[in-house]
Amino acid sequence: MVSTPVGYRCPDCAGVKGLPTYQTPGGTLIKSVVVGALVAGAVGVLWGYYPNWQFYLALILGFGVAESMSWVANYKRGRDLQIAAIACILAGVAVSRVVIGMNHPILGIDDLLNNAMNPAVSRVFQMRLIPDIAFLILAGEIPFVRFR
Secondary structure: OEEEOOEEEOHHHHOOOOOHHHOOOHHHHHHHHHHHHHHHHHHHHHHHHOHHHHHHHHHHHHHHHHHHHHHHOOOOOOHHHHHHHHHHHHHHHHHHHHHHHHHOOOOOHHHHHHOOOOHHHHHHOOOOHHHHHHHHHHHHHHHHHHOO
């Protein structure tokens, strides 16, 4: 039995759907992921050229991806948008690390992939727990809360 506004009914007869705020159609979800990926890529490139601004760029990445995806999805919410936004943020951070590796005079992407635990490599590619990973968590927390 399912509780409905008019009483209890069987699940087949009730036909109760979830709230429309939490139902994102497939086409809208794809459009929002494309826009979120574009914003994340742009901020990732900017982050790669200005790595010392990581706190502010993490905020721009989190809010930029969350709000652009929300705007395209007509301000809907839900777990699917949360997961897509966090994936876009991770892609933006990956883009920033690639750009850092391309612009660094000594270290490259090979060093990041092969010697990530080296303190010099982790410092250059911003892979230290405090503050670098904390900024990444901050950027991911913004769309998590926004699409809740």
